[in-house]
Amino acid sequence: xxxxxxxxxxxxxxxxxxxxxxxxxxxxxxxxxxxxxxxxxxxxxxxxxxxxxxxxxxxxxxxxxxxxxxxxxxxxxxxxxxxxxxxxxxxxxxxxxxxxxxxxxxxxxxxxxxxxxxxxxxxxxxxxxxxxxxxxxxxxxxxxxxxxxxxxxxxxxxxxxxxxxxxxxxxxxxxxxxxxxxxxxxxxxxxxxxxxxxxxxxxxxxxxxxxxxxxxxxxxxxxxxxxxxxxxxxxxxxxxxxxxxxxxxxxxxxxxxxxxxxxxxxxxxxxxxxxxxxxxxxxxxxxxxxxxxxxxxxxxxxxxxxxxxxxxxxxxxxxxxxxxxxxxxxxxxxxxxxxxxxxxxxxxxxxxxxxxxxxxxxxxxxxxxxxxxxxxxxxxxxxxxxxxxxxxxxxxxxxxxxxxxxxxxxxxxxxxxxxxxxxxxxxxxxxxxxxxxxxxxxxxxxxxxxxxxxxxxxxxxxxxxxxxxxxxxxxxxxxxxxxxxxxxxxxxxxxxxxxxxxxxxxxxxxxxxxxxxxxxxxxxxxxxxxxxxxxxxxxxxxxxxxxxxxxxxxx
Ligand code: MFK
Numbered sequence: 001x002x003x004x005x006x007x008x009x010x011x012x013x014x015x016x017x018x019x020x021x022x023x024x025x026x027x028x029x030x031x032x033x034x035x036x037x038x039x040x041x042x043x044x045x046x047x048x049x050x051x052x053x054x055x056x057x058x059x060x061x062x063x064x065x066x067x068x069x070x071x072x073x074x075x076x077x078x079x080x081x082x083x084x085x086x087x088x089x090x091x092x093x094x095x096x097x098x099x100x101x102x103x104x105x106x107x108x109x110x111x112x113x114x115x116x117x118x119x120x121x122x123x124x125x126x127x128x129x130x131x132x133x134x135x136x137x138x139x140x141x142x143x144x145x146x147x148x149x150x151x152x153x154x155x156x157x158x159x160x161x162x163x164x165x166x167x168x169x170x171x172x173x174x175x176x177x178x179x180x181x182x183x184x185x186x187x188x189x190x191x192x193x194x195x196x197x198x199x200x201x202x203x204x205x206x207x208x209x210x211x212x213x214x215x216x217x218x219x220x221x222x223x224x225x226x227x228x229x230x231x232x233x234x235x236x237x238x239x240x241x242x243x244x245x246x247x248x249x250x251x252x253x254x255x256x257x258x259x260x261x262x263x264x265x266x267x268x269x270x271x272x273x274x275x276x277x278x279x280x281x282x283x284x285x286x287x288x289x290x291x292x293x294x295x296x297x298x299x300x301x302x303x304x305x306x307x308x309x310x311x312x313x314x315x316x317x318x319x320x321x322x323x324x325x326x327x328x329x330x331x332x333x334x335x336x337x338x339x340x341x342x343x344x345x346x347x348x349x350x351x352x353x354x355x356x357x358x359x360x361x362x363x364x365x366x367x368x369x370x371x372x373x374x375x376x377x378x379x380x381x382x383x384x385x386x387x388x389x390x391x392x393x394x395x396x397x398x399x400x401x402x403x404x405x406x407x408x409x410x411x412x413x414x415x416x417x418x419x420x421x422x423x424x425x426x427x428x429x430x431x432x433x434x435x436x437x438x439x440x441x442x443x444x445x446x447x448x449x450x451x452x453x454x455x456x457x458x459x460x461x462x463x464x465x466x467x468x469x470x471x472x473x474x475x476x477x478x479x480x481x482x483x484x485x486x487x488x489x490x491x492x493x494x495x496x497x498x499x500x501x502x503x504x505x506x507x508x509x510x511x512x513x514x515x516x517x518x519x520x521x522x523x524x525x526x527x528x529x530x531x532x533x534x535x536x537x538x539x540x541x542x543x544x545x546x547x548x549x550x551x552x553x554x555x
Contacts, residue, residue, distance in 0.1 A: 005398075008310035010052075010303075013119050014044025017302060018523070019343050020115060026514050027351060028112075032105045036112050043094060043116055047123040051090055057083030058125035058256035059408055063208075065248045065260070076245040078208050078258050087127040092165035096120055097135045101142075101158040103358070110354030111347065114295050121296040122303035125256035126412055130167040130206035132292030132420075136285035137168035137213050139357075143284050144273040149230060153211055169212035169233075170285055171262070173203040179425045181279065184226055186216040186264060188271075196242075196266040197229060205419070207245065207260040209233065213285055215278045216269070225276035229269035242266040253411030286420060290377040291353060293420045294346040297384035300413050301339040304391035307406070308332055311395055322394075332394065335387050337530040340523075342380045344507040345500065349376045364449075367442015370433045372503070374426040379500040381417035388413040427492035430499070431480055440477035443499070444470075450506045456516040458525060459509045462532065466505065469537045473502055476540065490542035498537055505531055 014020065024033055024040075061081035069075045095102070099113035121128040138157040141149045156166035176183030186199025197216050204212070210233060215226045235241050246261040273281035312322035312332060322328045352369040355361045361369065388410040392399030399406045417423055433439035448470065454460050476495055480488055505528060512524035 006314045007404075008307045008314065010048040010306055010310070012041065012044040013047050013123075013303075013306070014040040016044075016306065019302070019340055020118065022511070022515070022520070023343070023347055024111065024115060026511065027347070028105075028108050032108050032112070036105070036115075040115060040119070043119055047119050051087070051120070052123040054083040054086045054090070055123050055125040055127075055256075056405070057081055058087065058127075059405075062255045063248060063258040065245055065258075067245070074244070076240055076243070078245065078248070078260070080208060080256075080258065084125070084127070084256060087124055088130075088165070088167070089162040091120070091124075091127060091131055092160055092162045094120070095160050096131055097138065098158050098160045100135060101138060107351075107354040107358040107360050110350050110357070114291075114347070114350045117292065118295050118299045118302070121299035122409075126254045126296075126415075127256075128292060128296050128299075129254070129257050130169075130209055132289040132296075133170040133206060133209070133213075133285070134167045135292065136170060136288035137211070139288050140213060140272070140281065140285045144228075144281050145230075146272075149270075149272070153230065156210065166210040167206055167208075169204050169206050169209045169214075170282070170289065171201040171204045171212050171214035171231075172282065172286075174200060175202045178203060178419075179422060181215060181226065184215050184217065186214070187219050188216040188227065188229060188269060189219045191266070195229060195269045195271060197231065197264040197269045198266060199264050200246075201262045201264065203249065203259060203419075204262050205254075205257060205259045207233075207248075207258045207262070213272065213282060214269070215282065218275055221275065223276045226278035227275045228272045228278040228281045230272050231267055231269045241268055252414060253408065254415050255408075255411075287373050288353075289420050290373050290426075291346075291350060293416055294342075294349065294376045294380040297380035297413070297416045298339065298343045298346050300384055300409055300416075301335075301342060301387050304388055304406075304409050305332070305336055305339060308335075308391045308394045328394070331390070333526075334530060335390055337527040338383055338387060340527045341501075341504045341508055341531060342383050344511060345372070345376045345504045346380055348507050349373060364442040364445040367437075367439040368446040368503075370437055370439040371430055371443045371499070374421065374429040374433070375496055375500045375503070377420065378417070378423045378426040378496055379504070382423060384413045384416045385410070423496075424493060427496040428489060430496050431489065431492050434477055434480050435484075438481070440481060443503070444474050444477060447473075447503055447506055450510055454509055455513050458516060458522075459513045459528075462505070462509055462528060465532060465536065466502070469502060472537060473498060486547065487540075487542040487544070490547060491540035494538050494540050501531070501536060505536070 058081055064079045066077040066079060094116060096116055100110055103109045105112055134157050138154055141154045156164055157168060159165045172181050174184050186197055188195045188197055212231045214229050214231055216229055217224060218227055233240060233243060242265045244263040246263055249259040312328060315322045349372045352361060352365055356366060356369055392406050392410055395406060398404050508524050508528045512528055515522060515524050
């Protein structure tokens with residue numbers, strides 16, 4: 001008999017996910033969970049059936065830019081496949097943005113919404129990207145928009161009707177930089193009583209969206225600071241409003257997502273928030289997209305692990321199943337532990353975001369949230385890439401073959417640490433929050449109170465190792481707050497990972513406490529042990545001498 005390997009199998013992505021189910025059980029009211037669980041079970045099935053097919057079709061049929069019609073008229077059409085438009089409908093109908101604004105479950109609504117996003121994302125060919133910006137724009141309008149925007153755009157962005165639903169772009173990046181947006185050269189001129197935008201936007205994801213939020217400098221404004229503008233891409237006839245699509249980007253991954261370079265040639269726009277406060281105002285949007293980024297990173301980790309675990313149970317080598325080889329099982333279990341840490345960090349930040357929006361956060365929780373958003377984004381993105389790479393390897397050669405669908409996990413994961421703020425930029429954002437917004441204080445109080453509330457001797461036993469590290473972190477936070485130097489900035493990344501690891505471990509121990517109290521398997525305790533084995537703290541090591549070394553090494 002000739003041998004053919006059985007493919008890995010995806011079960012119901014909700015029912016099969018112990019981590020998601022336990023988290024929701026611990027963190028939602030019983031009444032909420034019983035009301036939403038059938039929807040999650042149904043959707044957990046859907047994301048491995050028709051939705052997954054739409055995503056596969058979208059990955060295989062990337063968008064095409066058609067600059068001219070047959071007669072030479074500039075039309076700048078972006079043709080997307082049927083699967084991509086179907087994903088838009090699914091997103092609307094399933095309420096992937098809407099649930100967060102309907103607020104049927106008050107502060108718990110965000111957990112419900114993001115649980116659906118987490119299930120949707122790995123089967124969405126990154127339709128999650130337009131949704132991230134849509135959600136961010138909705139929150140921005142809710143916080144800073146005028147009545148007209150609330151009546152029109154907000155209603156579209158949060159609609160469940162596929163006919164009414166809009167997605168939004170977020171156009172921040174110009175040729176001068178994606179991290180440092182201060183070099184933005186787009187100008188807003190007042191013409192016939194309205195703003196018109198002139199400039200080039202270098203990365204605009206989801207260019208098929210109906211609207212966008214973008215930055216520009218108001219002409220002749222003496223302050224010269226960036227302002228935020230709302231743009232509707234098309235007029236009533238469906239024509240682009242003085243926007244030229246220069247080309248679609250040829251990217252490593254996220255192939256289904258139309259990302260374009262645009263020239264704005266007098267595009268009508270309206271000011272959002274105060275003039276000159278553009279970066280601060282758009283921060284509301286990118287803090288939401290950073291949460292999406294983290295949720296999508298853990299969604300990918302979970303999908304890769306589900307496939308790798310299934311494969312390990314089917315595939316035989318050296319006389320037994322892969323899962324029965326201690327080395328293989330230990331390698332996957334380590335990845336599972338890292339995923340669980342990332343998951344808890346992400347969903348905890350989402351939980352706090354939900355509370356913040358309902359004014360239910362304590363002051364310390366608000367401080368913790370401000371700092372957690374960049375930390376959670378940077379940690380999960382880096383882990384997302386590293387874990388995807390390991391998971392591909394766990395399939396051997398099959399992990400490198402396109403039609404298994406596996407390589408796209410790695411390609412698409414790689415963007416997570418790049419867009420929405422790179423690791424270094426987010427580490428510096430964490431320092432900004434510590435220095436300017438005193439977020440470190442709330443973060444530390446919150447962390448210590450979580451550790452103080454551990455109940456079970458098994459979780460409390462970790463405190464012996466953890467307490468001195470927490471004291472070191474506390475000292476580091478005070479140092480960062482009071483010192484401005486190139487060395488403090490150079491240590492930003494090390495510091496960010498220290499903070500994330502320790503806060504994450506506190507969340508894992510809380511989860512372990514709950515499992516122990518409910519006589520459940522001690523999985524979170526295993527996670528905690530594996531994390532501690534890897535070391536808890538890396539000392540900040542930048543000195544003027546070391547910085548000089550860096551330059552010598554790079555010469
Ligand atoms: C799968 C789903 C993923 C999602 C898909 C989305 C795809 C979209 C594709 C993209 O657009 S990718 C490009 C994304 N670009 C970024 O994320 C920008 C990265 N750079 C930064 O985040 C920089 O730190 C920043 C541009 C904000 C630096 O700008 P500035 O002008 O040098 O910042 P400054 O002067 O420190 O801050 C201006 C104000 O904003 C300050 O407030 P005040 O005016 O009151 O002093 C800051 O406190 C505030 N601010 C800055 N960052 C903030 C913030 N406030 C809250 N949260 C933050 N994170």
